[in-house]
Amino acid sequence: MAINAVSGAVSGVGGISASQSTAQTSGSGFSNILTDAINDIEQTETEANEANEALLTGESDDLHTAIIAAQKAEIAVSYAVQIRNRVLESYNTVMNMQV
Amino acid sequence: MGFLSSIDISGSALTAQRLRMDVISNNIANAETAETENGEPYRRKVCVLSERRSFSSVLGDQIGSGVKVSEITEDDSDFELEYDPDNPLANAEGYVQMPNVDEIEEIIDLMEATRSYEANVTAMNATKSMAIKALEIGG
Numbered sequence: 001m002a003i004n005a006v007s008g009a010v011s012g013v014g015g016i017s018a019s020q021s022t023a024q025t026s027g028s029g030f031s032n033i034l035t036d037a038i039n040d041i042e043q044t045e046t047e048a049n050e051a052n053e054a055l056l057t058g059e060s061d062d063l064h065t066a067i068i069a070a071q072k073a074e075i076a077v078s079y080a081v082q083i084r085n086r087v088l089e090s091y092n093t094v095m096n097m098q099v
Numbered sequence: 100m101g102f103l104s105s106i107d108i109s110g111s112a113l114t115a116q117r118l119r120m121d122v123i124s125n126n127i128a129n130a131e132t133a134e135t136e137n138g139e140p141y142r143r144k145v146c147v148l149s150e151r152r153s154f155s156s157v158l159g160d161q162i163g164s165g166v167k168v169s170e171i172t173e174d175d176s177d178f179e180l181e182y183d184p185d186n187p188l189a190n191a192e193g194y195v196q197m198p199n200v201d202e203i204e205e206i207i208d209l210m211e212a213t214r215s216y217e218a219n220v221t222a223m224n225a226t227k228s229m230a231i232k233a234l235e236i237g238g
Contacts, residue, residue: 064113068223072103075230082234 030087037080044073103230104164109223111165115148116216118168122146123208130200133188141198143174174199 051069054060122144132141146168153164176199184193 062114062117064110064117064220068106068110071227072106075103075227078231078234086237 030090034080034083034087037076037083041073041076041080044069044076048073105226106223108163108165109219109226111151111167112219113216113223115166115168116212116219119146119148120209120212120216122171123205123212126200127202127205127209130198130202130205133186133195133197140178140196141200143176143198143200144171145174146171 048066048069051060051066055063055066060066126143129141135141147170148166149169150163151165151167178196178199180194181197182193183189183195186195189195
């Protein structure tokens with residue numbers, strides 16, 4: 001019976017490590033979202049700069065194109081900040097768990 | 100980003116209305132041009148707006164992606180005749196051909212284009228505030 005209890009404890013430890021690996025995959029899923037958000041920021045920021053340059057050099061006649069590109073960059077930054085907040089929140093929830 | 104394409108719909112409308120404004124301004128500026136390079140008076144130009152279909156709409160999506168100016172055509176109505184025998188361009192009876200531009204009609208089109216521009220800016224602001232609200236989910 002002691003041997004069964006020990007083997008039960010060992011399989012329990014194995015179960016914990018399995019859940020740790022799933023936690024890692026869901027953690028990397030979260031970090032993927034954050035990385036994607038940051039890449040989107042970079043892309044919209046580049047587009048905003050290009051639109052601004054085109055407007056100032058006279059290549060583009062449209063004032064609204066530059067403004068729209070700047071607004072898109074602003075939304076992308078807000079989105080990334082919110083994602084970061086959520087990630088930190090869930091991390092803190094996990095870290096504050098009583099063992 | 101996908102959800103920002105709805106802002107592009109309003110953006111295309113702003114571009115189209117600005118182009119329409121250019122055409123109207125050109126008509127008003129040339130309302131007295133009795134002779135252009137082809138010998139005739141200036142002909143009123145009209146721009147034709149049509150719905151812009153994107154690639155995804157070809158695949159069966161119902162919503163178009165805004166508006167575009169499909170062509171800028173000339174108005175085929177007759178030229179106005181003005182009695183001005185001292186003008187070097189006058190014909191045998193003393194009449195000069197003037198452009199077929201009615202300034203009052205052009206000013207009304209101008210007001211229409213302005214209001215349309217403002218309406219599209221309002222629509223774009225509503226879309227953006229919707230997106231910002233979505234980021235507030237979860238407190």
